[in-house]
Amino acid sequence: MPLTLSKTKLMAYISCPEKFRLRYGLRLKPLRDDxxxxxxxxxxxxxxxxxxxxxxxxxxxxxxxxxxxxxxxxxxxxxxxxxxxxxxxxxxxxxxxxxxxxxGPMPILAVEKDIQVPLTHPFTGEVWDSITIRGLIDLVSETESGPAVIDIKTVGRTPSMKMAAISSELALYAYLLAYPDYWDARPVEVAFLNLIRTKEPKITYDKAVLGLDEFENIVTTCRQVAASIKLGHFWKNPGMQCGWCSYKSLCHGDKQTAVNMLGEYAWEFYQMTKDVVAYQQLSPTLNPHDQAA
Structure with a gap:
């Protein structure tokens, strides 16, 4: 069975492999959404x-x-x-x-455009049939130079850094939009459209143009992540991202909060699978390759 890496799965693993395991391996979900x-x-x-x-x-x-x-x-x-x-x-x-x-007015070609392709090297054309890449692009807009990717972000304050040029998720979307004719494809315009929910709502655009170099980098990242998942390499990556992670109470051993947020079953199941050996023994009954976004 091919391993499907959606944008959400890829970013989950990059931010914290243990988060990926809990969400897509054990399939644990909060009882109520934030x-x-x-x-x-x-x-x-x-x-x-x-x-x-x-x-x-x-x-x-x-x-x-x-x-x-x-x-x-x-x-x-x-x-x-x-x-x-x-x-x-x-x-x-x-x-x-x-x-x-x-x-204001914006020429829109597609909304929530779902693209799923086999991982393909942009320079050599080599195809890895065991890895499928999937992305759900918020907006594809029409520009003078062709289709462009726009990813909507709802935030509470104006972002302090420009991220579009180095964003793995935008690189993935641009890669998918350019598939399969990478050599002949023009560089893809991408942008984060930040919807800023301050007292007086405002917007900003963070724009970049991505091409073959960024496509090669995202292919390398996808291959490395896929290999690590298949080998069962999951570890905790504590940091700022823990602040908005639904699973931090499990990782930090806060039973009462974990039970309130995820349920008694989630706490007990997590205790059974905390160590690598236990998880590997259970993993044949799990499916970390499901198609959920």
């Missing part, structure tokens, strides 16, 4: 809907907002009260309208 993540998804959905149907924004956005929250009931969310949950719905709609005003 409100910040929920609202980020909601605004993604509304902004994309507004860009696709700009001529009918006033009709489309309220319906899109209603449908998103219908699919995200209160019981699955980490809000303290139903009032907080309802307030989030109102604010997400209001913020999205303001973001769309700031973005």
């Amino acid at each position: 409100p910040a993540l929920i609202e980020g998804r909601a605004i993604h959905h509304l902004v994309e809907s507004g860009l696709m149907y700009r001529d009918a924004i006033e009709d489309v956005l309220p319906v899109a907002n209603m449908r998103f929250w219908e699919s995200t009931p209160f019981e699955t969310c980490g809000y303290d009260t139903i009032e907080d949950y309802q307030h989030a719905q109102t604010r997400c709609l209001s913020d999205s309208i303001k973001f769309l005003e700031l973005i």
